[in-house]
Amino acid sequence: MNKQSLFTLDDALHQLLHGLKTLDQPERISTFDADGRILFEDVHAELSVPSFDNSAMDGYAFNCADWTANNGKLKAGQRITAGSQFSVLLPGQAARIFTGAPIPKGADAVVMQEDCEVIDDETVLIKAKPTMGQCIRRQGEDIARDSLVLTKGTRLTPVSLGLAASIGLAQLPVYRRPNVALLSTGDELVMPGEISPSDLPSGSIFNSNRYFLRSLLLRLGCTVTDLGNLPDKLEQTKLVLSAAANSHDLILTSGGVSVGEEDHVKPAVNALGQLHLWSLAIKPGKPFAYGQIRNHHDLLTHFIGLPGNPVSSLVTFLLLVRPFILSLQGCHQIDMKSYAMRSDFGWYKADKRREFLRVRRNSTGGLDLFPNQSSGVLNSAAWGDGLIDNPPYNLINPGDMVEFIPFNDWMS
Ligand code: AMP
Numbered sequence: 001m002n003k004q005s006l007f008t009l010d011d012a013l014h015q016l017l018h019g020l021k022t023l024d025q026p027e028r029i030s031t032f033d034a035d036g037r038i039l040f041e042d043v044h045a046e047l048s049v050p051s052f053d054n055s056a057m058d059g060y061a062f063n064c065a066d067w068t069a070n071n072g073k074l075k076a077g078q079r080i081t082a083g084s085q086f087s088v089l090l091p092g093q094a095a096r097i098f099t100g101a102p103i104p105k106g107a108d109a110v111v112m113q114e115d116c117e118v119i120d121d122e123t124v125l126i127k128a129k130p131t132m133g134q135c136i137r138r139q140g141e142d143i144a145r146d147s148l149v150l151t152k153g154t155r156l157t158p159v160s161l162g163l164a165a166s167i168g169l170a171q172l173p174v175y176r177r178p179n180v181a182l183l184s185t186g187d188e189l190v191m192p193g194e195i196s197p198s199d200l201p202s203g204s205i206f207n208s209n210r211y212f213l214r215s216l217l218l219r220l221g222c223t224v225t226d227l228g229n230l231p232d233k234l235e236q237t238k239l240v241l242s243a244a245a246n247s248h249d250l251i252l253t254s255g256g257v258s259v260g261e262e263d264h265v266k267p268a269v270n271a272l273g274q275l276h277l278w279s280l281a282i283k284p285g286k287p288f289a290y291g292q293i294r295n296h297h298d299l300l301t302h303f304i305g306l307p308g309n310p311v312s313s314l315v316t317f318l319l320l321v322r323p324f325i326l327s328l329q330g331c332h333q334i335d336m337k338s339y340a341m342r343s344d345f346g347w348y349k350a351d352k353r354r355e356f357l358r359v360r361r362n363s364t365g366g367l368d369l370f371p372n373q374s375s376g377v378l379n380s381a382a383w384g385d386g387l388i389d390n391p392p393y394n395l396i397n398p399g400d401m402v403e404f405i406p407f408n409d410w411m412s
């Protein structure tokens, strides 16, 4: 299919993700290095956390029945510091205990030191009436032995690394990183650094897509090969794309997928495999190309062509490429979560397409709109801290509740 067909975002996502095979060759890596990676196997706890009852406070550990029998006046006993071995409390004793230290056998409460008074070398007065079990962190209250701690397909966060470490895991099984080749198209593009801004010829622009696309790919755990700008010649375009297909899981381009454009990406991908050109019913971000290129192992490498307008490129990346890349790595958390928030502006230019408006949260809990919503104005997304997901034909009045998607959720 080479004809432009109109696609809803959900259709496009379905086409992209349905039947998508996850990457082969998972690996075991140091837990230290696993932030952002996707877990390849379920992780169970081989022990309880904490693995023993321990004190939540610096104070005294004793038995509540002893406290009642002795009106709170107990014999000063042993000193139990964090890292000590288990010990046994003698009848009538209060043991000096520190946070994290094991509760001695026989004790059933801890009172913090501020509520205790040392009378002499042999006696301590526990002034506060204790309740059974107080200030004791029970074995297994964080994690029960044999329980499922982290699920296959989870995207690991700094906190999940800490959790894995708490059950003693120095290594974690993860999907391998996707290898992505990144390319731009457009003879007007100049790389920053090649020409000083004051010398930029009229008609030229600096290549901005390459910078944010590369960074977004890196944040999603990809290994990125930046192949620069595609030359404006069919044979050379084919050579670059077919070489890239041999060593990458995905080739991502930006620009040159608009309707009727005289560019060489479409014919090149078609010649090397297949290309579907979708006209997405979203704004910004109408043209979007998806296909495969056959490599020299006779395997198919994914191809995605994003629109060139910077905001269209950004939005289609977040809506479609991000879930695609996470799914390649077996990640289950790909839904875009939106939050109901109050609009503090009116929007009366409702479009027949589902629209993603660049907005910013204000200090009163509402959303402000960036005045220029053109798909070429990257500043709208830099100023904004998220998007409103506005349904087709939907007008917005100030005070209306709208669906807000924070960039933070997406760009990490
Ligand atoms: P295209 O999709 O190639 O028709 O490009 C649409 C618009 O996006 C044109 O104004 C291009 O100059 C611009 N554009 C394309 N690629 C880039 C890029 N890498 N960085 C900044 N702007 C771009």
Ligand code: MG
Pocket: 185, 186, 187, 255, 256, 308
């Ligand atoms: Mg172009």
